[in-house]
Amino acid sequence: MEELLKQIAHCVEFGKINQASPYPPDLKGKDGADELTKKALDQGATAEEILTNALIVGMGKVGVKFRENKVFVPQVLMSAKAMSAAMAHLKPLFASGAAKRKGTFIIGTVQGDLHDIGKNLVSMMVEGNGYEVIDLGVDVNADTFLTEAEKYPHAVIGLSALLTTTMVNMENIVNALKEKNPETKVCIGGAPVTQDFCNKINADLYSPDPQGLVEYLDKLAS
Amino acid sequence: MDYKQTGLSLVKKAFNHETVERIPWVPFAGVHAAKLLGIGAEKYLKSPDLIFKGVSKAVELYKPDGIPVAFDLQIEAETLGCQLNWPDNSPPSVISHPLQEGVKIEDLSIPSASDGRIPVVMEAASKLREKYPDIALYGLITGPFTLALHLIGTDIFMKMFEDPDEVNKVMSFCADVGKMMADCYIGAGCDVVAMVDPMTSQIDPHSFETFVSPYATDIFAFIREKQSLSSFFVCGNAKQNIEAMCKCKPDNVSIDENIPLDYVRDVALENEISFGGNMRLTTVLLMGKPEDCQREALECMDTAGRKGFVLAPGCDLPMDTPPENLEAVTDLVHNEMLQGELRASAATITEVEKLDLSSHWSKDKVIIDIITLDSASCAPCQYMVNAVARASDPFGEKVIYKEHKITGKEGVQMMTSLGVRNLPTIVIDGNIEFISQIPPVGKLEDKIKEYLKSKK
Numbered sequence: 001m002e003e004l005l006k007q008i009a010h011c012v013e014f015g016k017i018n019q020a021s022p023y024p025p026d027l028k029g030k031d032g033a034d035e036l037t038k039k040a041l042d043q044g045a046t047a048e049e050i051l052t053n054a055l056i057v058g059m060g061k062v063g064v065k066f067r068e069n070k071v072f073v074p075q076v077l078m079s080a081k082a083m084s085a086a087m088a089h090l091k092p093l094f095a096s097g098a099a100k101r102k103g104t105f106i107i108g109t110v111q112g113d114l115h116d117i118g119k120n121l122v123s124m125m126v127e128g129n130g131y132e133v134i135d136l137g138v139d140v141n142a143d144t145f146l147t148e149a150e151k152y153p154h155a156v157i158g159l160s161a162l163l164t165t166t167m168v169n170m171e172n173i174v175n176a177l178k179e180k181n182p183e184t185k186v187c188i189g190g191a192p193v194t195q196d197f198c199n200k201i202n203a204d205l206y207s208p209d210p211q212g213l214v215e216y217l218d219k220l221a222s
Numbered sequence: 223m224d225y226k227q228t229g230l231s232l233v234k235k236a237f238n239h240e241t242v243e244r245i246p247w248v249p250f251a252g253v254h255a256a257k258l259l260g261i262g263a264e265k266y267l268k269s270p271d272l273i274f275k276g277v278s279k280a281v282e283l284y285k286p287d288g289i290p291v292a293f294d295l296q297i298e299a300e301t302l303g304c305q306l307n308w309p310d311n312s313p314p315s316v317i318s319h320p321l322q323e324g325v326k327i328e329d330l331s332i333p334s335a336s337d338g339r340i341p342v343v344m345e346a347a348s349k350l351r352e353k354y355p356d357i358a359l360y361g362l363i364t365g366p367f368t369l370a371l372h373l374i375g376t377d378i379f380m381k382m383f384e385d386p387d388e389v390n391k392v393m394s395f396c397a398d399v400g401k402m403m404a405d406c407y408i409g410a411g412c413d414v415v416a417m418v419d420p421m422t423s424q425i426d427p428h429s430f431e432t433f434v435s436p437y438a439t440d441i442f443a444f445i446r447e448k449q450s451l452s453s454f455f456v457c458g459n460a461k462q463n464i465e466a467m468c469k470c471k472p473d474n475v476s477i478d479e480n481i482p483l484d485y486v487r488d489v490a491l492e493n494e495i496s497f498g499g500n501m502r503l504t505t506v507l508l509m510g511k512p513e514d515c516q517r518e519a520l521e522c523m524d525t526a527g528r529k530g531f532v533l534a535p536g537c538d539l540p541m542d543t544p545p546e547n548l549e550a551v552t553d554l555v556h557n558e559m560l561q562g563e564l565r566a567s568a569a570t571i572t573e574v575e576k577l578d579l580s581s582h583w584s585k586d587k588v589i590i591d592i593i594t595l596d597s598a599s600c601a602p603c604q605y606m607v608n609a610v611a612r613a614s615d616p617f618g619e620k621v622i623y624k625e626h627k628i629t630g631k632e633g634v635q636m637m638t639s640l641g642v643r644n645l646p647t648i649v650i651d652g653n654i655e656f657i658s659q660i661p662p663v664g665k666l667e668d669k670i671k672e673y674l675k676s677k678k
Contacts, residue, residue: 165541
């Protein structure tokens with residue numbers, strides 16, 4: 001079993017989705033995250049085991065490589081796709097309450113901004129690290145964030161923006177959330193966002209990479 | 223100089239990676255120009271007259287050396303069938319990706335000059351050209367990778383691994399679209415064609431070289447053939463690709479605050495390419511005070527140096543950028559004296575070691591210190607030094623005067639130690655006596671006599 005979990009982690013790290021997928025070339029024709037996860041479940045592994053000892057391990061490695069500029073968005077997306085293939089098998093088990101998650105994370109791209117790569121990347125990374133993710137999509141206004149935050153009172157909120165012209169909308173959303181519940185933790189990220197900006201708008205965390213967010217969530221959850 | 227110095231000639235010189243007398247300033251006023259007219263982005267970007275008026279207003283306020291006609295990376299995508307969403311306070315964004323919705327790349331054809339909003343920006347470009355022959359006019363085209371992303375959606379990132387041939391096909395098409403747009407802008411009289419490809423910041427150098435370099439190189443070669451200048455704009459942290467960007471042979475690369483300017487300076491100049499950027503858009507230009515903006519501009523200018531550099535915001539200016547912030551940058555760019563003063567006051571804040579001046583003064587002589595900016599173009603500094611020289615001469619050895627140029631460390635230390643804040647300034651025996659204005663020689667002589675009375 002340990003070997004199988006290692007293989008799944010490897011598939012996630014290098015973006016091997018399933019047997020048919022041609023990438024990476026050195027794993028061509030071999031089983032991917034999809035087949036191996038099914039196999040692990042068939043052999044008696046629990047969803048939590050697979051999540052903790054395979055997916056989180058693989059995504060963690062990609063996250064660190066991304067932070068260190070060793071891989072970029074395309075590679076991370078491939079990893080995320082491999083992870084999703086594995087998660088497809090695990091999700092029903094989590095949904096039935098047969099397995100537990102570490103916490104809830106609500107994410108959306110802010111009002112006026114329709115870019116979703118960064119947001120999707122973060123959602124997948126957070127999900128791959130054992131959290132339930134509520135993805136509100138793109139162009140999300142303060143009201144929608146408020147409604148969702150009320151539904152999940154302990155959830156951490158994530159705001160994404162790609163444009164300098166839209167990142168300014170983060171300020172209103174942070175203000176609205178904090179006004180409603182000062183305890184709500186709000187994390188921000190996206191290409192133009194900086195720590196300086198985070199301080200200016202009183203958000204709780206800026207991270208230039210998903211890994212930083214995962215570490216923050218883990219700290220809050222512990 | 224064999225030609226009149228204009229904004230255009232300064233930008234050309236910088237693009238030719240020459241050393242310039244004054245660093246050219248190119249504010250990327252896109253939808254910000256709509257704000258200057260008090261209208262929304264959509265109305266603005268759909269009207270040649272309004273673009274003409276908005277850019278004219280920006281030229282009037284910011285006295286730029288170069289300026290873009292429009293900053294809208296959705297124009298080409300729109301003609302190719304991408305749906306746009308139009309928020310009021312920013313450029314439109316693409317909300318549908320035809321190639322994801324069943325359209326084949328083979329079904330798409332290169333847009334013509336009369337499609338979509340292409341004639342809108344070209345008409346604005348022609349009018350601006352006519353009105354401002356001395357400003358470098360920038361025509362902005364969508365870079366092939368960003369356009370491919372508009373067409374395919376984010377699947378493009380995975381397709382690079384799963385279907386590289388398809389990605390190459392789309393990139394080749396997008397490069398042809400880019401050349402068509404470049405041709406239109408050149409035809410309308412633009413001096414610089416800037417290929418804006420922000421999405422390349424998201425990929426690794428290997429993917430860049432595989433999927434972007436061949437097409438970007440092709441576009442820049444085309445622009446060169448047309449005897450126009452080219453620039454490669456990228457927003458976001460594209461540090462990993464700067465070297466590869468230079469190898470595509472644009473005349474200039476322009477970057478934002480995510481990449482250290484000194485790094486780009488070194489890579490660009492080594493590749494004999496001009497470079498530009500990278501004033502912080504949001505935290506400084508949008509949210510800062512005019513003086514913060516001046517300091518930011520000065521820091522960029524001092525880091526970059528005068529060789530091959532174009533001062534610009536990192537990317538499209540946020541719509542609500544306060545005009546006074548940009549006007550402050552304009553003031554700074556045109557005022558070397560102000561640059562010197564800011565430099566010196568910044569030095570006061572950071573720890574400049576103050577000089578021990580105890581042995582500087584004399585019991586029987588009057589000591590005059592003149593703090594100046596060393597520059598042939600700083601006429602007041604020269605006149606002030608001359609005035610002091612003439613006033614001191616009759617007193618022979620009784621008066622000692624010295625010029626301290628704040629371009630050197632000693633000058634800055636002297637300025638700080640004497641508490642001088644403006645340039646040029648005359649200090650007599652440690653007292654600030656004349657600021658900025660050059661005193662008549664007679665008045666200076668009287669002052670010296672006063673000080674001499676207290677000497678042995």
